[in-house]
Amino acid sequence: MLVIAERINASRKAIRAALEAMDAAAIQKEARAQDAAGADYIDVNGGTLPGREPELLCWLVDTVQAVSDKPLCLDSPDAAALAAALPRVRTKPPILNSISLERARFDGVLALALEHRTKLIALCQGESVPAASAEDKVALGAELVERLTRAGIAIGDIYVDPLVFPLGTDSRSAHATIEAIGELMRRFPGVHTTCGLSNVSHGLPARKLLNRTFLVAALSRGMDAAIVDPTDSQLMSTIYAAQAVFGRDEYCLGLIEAFQEGRLAA
């Protein structure tokens, strides 16, 4: 189970302010906290200031690597920003977040993944609207897996994200996403699946509860990575519990250790 730490993202106000001020200490505090809380990868997203994304992504890579050895998840739809940042990565090969079937994105990001031998998050998003039904999500996911592996990406380096939409506007979206995860894991042995959680609860009360509930159901279908906030102890506790419940924690030793170390928010 891969925990991709999501907090260093320009869509968050505090991070946007830190980016505008080039406040390395603020970024490094987030990096250290996520590293200590159990992140496997640290996502870095510098993308809301027009024209400055390549520069800021490079700065984020340097800034985070100065305080954490955790590998990075380079978060940009822009191949130029990824191309600028990749040569600066000193930790083990990063994840590129993300590729999709959109023509403007596919070739550029794929070439970088092949050149730098990275992992890839592959969004179930075609040229038009993203897939809503489980069938459409599986069809786009299958096309991604087939095109990427044909191009030379190892199947074990692909993390398919079926994309979940807000329940408030599409009450079937979470269920469709969960079904798609199960089907993709069955159809493509060795592939990984992941999902950003927070979209599911957009506009609703009890968002963290909804996000955790969706996460458990996705993990029960075999999802083996998630883009989450590892400093949220209830969420991390849910991941420990899910690993035990779904038979991925032999003798529940991981759960018991987390309990003994006081890391379980039961």
Place this chain on the structure above:
Amino acid sequence: MLVIAERINASRKAIRAALEAMDAAAIQKEARAQDAAGADYIDVNGGTLPGREPELLCWLVDTVQAVSDKPLCLDSPDAAALAAALPRVRTKPPILNSISLERARFDGVLALALEHRTKLIALCQGESVPAASAEDKVALGAELVERLTRAGIAIGDIYVDPLVFPLGTDSRSAHATIEAIGELMRRFPGVHTTCGLSNVSHGLPARKLLNRTFLVAALSRGMDAAIVDPTDSQLMSTIYAAQAVFGRDEYCLGLIEAFQEGRLAA
């Protein structure tokens, strides 16, 4: 989603003491609390005092019905105790908890269900050891559904419980149970599934967290009833969230109402 309230059970110390003392006030306090907290059925179990189960089950039925209109779930493996209690039921038809394929139990409980037109919880338990693998759980569940419907029980009156075992001794049991629930719901349209949760976490830390995590995964496979403690607000909140996440709460109105009424423990 049927919430079967589990607190009035002789295996709990306080209830055993209330049964020994025939303390109606203590039982009625539990009945009222579970009714108010959202129970759909109230389970009554009088079964640990040798030889007194028929008498005590009758007393529980009378005692609970004096303060709650909620239908009952008569909880005994003993057809004689169920036969004694059934004529006293004044609320709508109860659930009999439970029948299994064990010969000593099957015919007696089935005859009562047919006579009194009750619902039935059907345990995936044969004459020998209970089923451990998903395949064995489905096979026993299928045999129960087929034999019960052939005998005249409506499929919509059957609640199959695949029986989950402690993760500490069988780390695959929860996953097998969840898989069995999904397969039974697919194979027998109209049948219901349910599960007692707490066995899954026996002997482990963070039991309520594990129980909730297992519940979410089971609900994601279509389980539509559960034997739970409705006064546990975190558990009930998880049920509200799961109904929303799995597309069974149109426009999330149930979740939003629970939030507005202060019933969500997020």
